[in-house]
Amino acid sequence: MDPHLLRTFVAVARLSSFSAAARELGYTQSAVSQHIAALEADLRTELLTRRPVAPTPAGARLLEHAGPLLLRLDAARADVLRLAAAPPGRITLAASPLAVGPRLLAALPATGVTLRVMPPDAVPAAVAAGDCDLGLVDGPAAPSDPLRLPDVAPLRVTGVGEEELAVLLPAGHPFAGRGAVRLDDLADARWLDAPDVGLPLTAARRALRYEGTDLRALCALAAAGHGLVLLPRRVAEAAGAGVCVPLAAPRLVHRTELLAPATLSGAAAALAARLAAGSPYDS
Structure with missing residues (x-):
């Protein structure tokens, strides 16, 4: 064909x-x-x-x-071209919005990097096709379990971080005073549908749909009562709006993984090493 x-x-x-x-x-x-x-x-x-x-x-x-x-x-074309080309002077890094966290910020060099923030589903394809040199993608997972990523091409996947999850509630919500919450307790709640930035809940009832990657806007919508949202606890706490309640069950974490092509050299290899340095979550 x-x-x-x-x-x-x-x-x-x-x-x-x-x-x-x-x-x-x-x-x-x-x-x-x-x-x-x-x-x-x-x-x-x-x-x-x-x-x-x-x-x-x-x-x-x-x-x-x-x-x-x-x-x-x-x-395949991108992989062959990487072998034939000289190590590039600049790096293009694809990252889903919630993957832009402290580890990435600490690892980024002062110059020479273009950061492209895109929906999580787009990151593996961007790296596989050679549009980006490296990728950071995130999602909910059981502790130490890898994310379920699309099989777009042979990519090296390294777990680089796991964080506690929390639900962001409006201040007047009945569970706003709890020390922790179970998703089962929120079975009848309505959740914000934010495919480009929010963490997916397959069985959740959807309220307002938010098409964008601005975390402040997403958190403001949750705080205003337009729907609940599940986020890394650090993000929910930094929102400055609503009430952040840690997730007690099911036992899930927010996991971030580094995606890299099989062939990696030069500045891209150095950045990948900094992102993965000291991570106990290699997969």
């Missing part, structure tokens, strides 16, 4: 338009149509309906495979 044809198919399916895909990819509309026809001929099935433009059942199934396949190809 030709990856160029697959990329064209993904673009057409995402944009629901042959002409829009042609503009995005820099092709003529005729070339895009030829790509789709060639891919359909190769697979011997129709992948897209034409009016409207939408994936057929076979096309929808191909889309499920296309993202991981194309990302693997990008990761």
Whole structure:
């Protein structure tokens, strides 16, 4: 299966338009149509309906495979280029918002680093594809257990920190005076839906949805009663709003992991070593 044809198919399916895909990819509309026809001929099935433009059942199934396949190809290309290239003078570090903590701040050199803050789900792909040299990603986990990360490419994963979790409540909440709280006690509570920064709770009832990475705004929403939020205790306590109550059960921690490609040298290797130095959580 030709990856160029697959990329064209993904673009057409995402944009629901042959002409829009042609503009995005820099092709003529005729070339895009030829790509789709060639891919359909190769697979011997129709992948897209034409009016409207939408994936057929076979096309929808191909889309499920296309993202991981194309990302693997990008990761392989980036890995080979790292071997061929001289050690870069600058480092690009991807980090999820809650991974920007004391360890990272202490390890960063004064110059030579670009820090890109992005949603946790985007960090592994950014490192695998070579868009970033290193990544820091976070999430809830049982103590000493690794995070469940997408299998985007062979990456070296090192646990670099675990912290206590807490729930941020509005001041008038019935549990605001407790010394600790169990998630079971909050089974009927509504939680802020913050996919780019909040820690996920799969069975939680959702209230307001917050699409952003500003932790102060997230904490202000929780303090104002728009929904509860689960955060590292240091973040909840530093919010300056609402009431921070430690999580007693289930036994979870906020875990941060360092993601690095298999081939690492120069300034990126030095920064990775500083981030991992002294960590008891290597995985």
